[in-house]
């Protein structure tokens with residue numbers, strides 16, 4: 262039995278759940294990995310010069326043992342997230358430390374502590390096997406998976422599963438991720454694949470869409486409301502392309518920051534009207550490595566006021582971190598919210614706290630999404646209210662190049678990866694609904 266037989270079953274129109282259940286599992290499969298004995302390979306290099314194409318491997322790996330509450334999924338497509346960039350450049354820490362720590366939780370979690378890390382935190386595919394105790398899913402089900410892995414044994418996480426003390430991001434802090442032909446997930450990560458999307462389109466939103474949903478919309482995040490002005494950094498990137506859609510769909514006004522005319526055009530295509538090209542306008546929030554320039558914060562704030570007709574922003578959707586955080590705190594309206602989920606340009610932020618406390622602003626930390634938020638975010642994709650922002654699709658062999666493009670900010674929206682899917686465009690089950698949304702689905706393609 263090989264993965265080819267699995268693919269044949271997925272592509273045959275009449276394979277039943279029983280047929281999938283009867284398929285023997287392959288012994289091994291192809292997976293994107295980083296290697297534990299290579300974590301020092303970029304020592305001494307600047308972050309920018311660490312090249313994912315050198316650290317990312319395509320290996321043949323054994324199929325992991327299936328445990329209770331888990332599912333093995335044949336992965337048709339996945340996507341590149343920035344967490345895979347972090348893993349591949351071994352920053353801020355090599356992810357093998359996470360696997361070692363997880364390996365100590367139980368006999369079963371020991372499986373994750375390996376000398377190779379199979380990465381990837383998104384997938385669209387077909388359930389192959391479910392472990393004991395799984396009733397909601399069966400072999401043959403077409404699914405996507407969100408990336409929240411929790412043990413749920415502590416009451417700390419029972420109101421909000423992100424607060425579980427054993428909360429991990431699958432494919433980043435656990436092994437057996439989605440950039441592979443087969444993946445191992447907890448069955449609670451599974452959600453129905455949106456029927457109007459191809460495999461690679463369905464695999465694109467998961468991580469960033471759920472994160473933007475919690476960060477901006479959920480009561481655990483900024484609780485955006487109608488009429489809010491929302492400043493969105495990187496509005497045509499992974500997170501920002503969903504934040505922009507949530508702002509527009511929720512009756513708010515996005516102020517989209519981008520760095521090129523092409524990216525401005527994408528933001529416009531999504532329906533945004535207020536756009537700042539940070540490159541063209543030349544903002545320099547730092548005079549040198551240690552000193553910020555408040556005059557530049559003010560120039561940025563004036564530009565926002567020009568665009569909004571004199572209003573300041575109710576919410577800043579933050580993720581660039583060190584480079585922008587001082588400006589983000591400054592331009593937020595009195596009583597407004599800066600909601601942050603990342604620090605791409607550096608995690609030691611500096612801001613003038615007088616502007617925070619005197620103007621009663623709030624900083625909220627946000628990370629991925631709880632089970633329910635991930636489900637709600639996927640439901641919005643399934644209903645055609647929010648659309649994938651897939652720009653380009655790579656083969657599994659070219660994942661290193663895909664991660665390089667994301668690391669160097671050469672991409673738009675989301676970058677997809679075909680795993681078992683032999684070509685793009687397969688897996689659409691609702692052509693009628695697709696036709697209704699085709700322009701929106703293709704907004705980011707070939708820009």
Ligand SMILES: C/C=C/C(=O)SCCNC(=O)CCNC(=O)[C@H](O)C(C)(C)COP(=O)(O)OP(=O)(O)OC[C@H]1O[C@@H](n2cnc3c(N)ncnc32)[C@H](O)[C@@H]1OP(=O)(O)O
Nearest residue numbers: 342343344347352353354382408430468472602603628629
């Ligand atoms: C969905 C996608 C998301 C993304 O893309 S996010 C972007 C990518 N992610 C990242 O860049 C984050 C990567 N992770 C990290 O950098 C690290 O992961 C953290 C800095 C988040 C945490 O560091 P650590 O060393 O793993 O954890 P500690 O909590 O500092 O634990 C170390 C020891 O310190 C103890 N400790 C924690 N808090 C306290 C406290 N308040 N007082 C005293 N001790 C404390 C712990 O218990 C533990 O101890 P013991 O080593 O013995 O187990």
Ligand SMILES: NC(=O)C1=CN([C@@H]2O[C@H](COP(=O)(O)OP(=O)(O)OC[C@H]3O[C@@H](n4cnc5c(N)ncnc54)[C@H](OP(=O)(O)O)[C@@H]3O)[C@@H](O)[C@H]2O)C=CC1
Nearest residue numbers: 343472495498499500519520581584602603605606628629
């Ligand atoms: N905590 C969580 O749950 C999550 C955290 N993340 C983290 O969020 C960050 C962004 O992820 P994602 O959106 O997928 O990445 P992308 O690279 O797809 O998009 C980020 C965008 O931010 C803009 N940007 C990058 N650097 C700067 C800078 N120095 N100043 C201003 N803008 C900048 C760029 O847009 P432009 O050049 O057009 O301005 C870029 O396109 C990553 O660090 C990632 O690890 C992501 C998802 C979940």
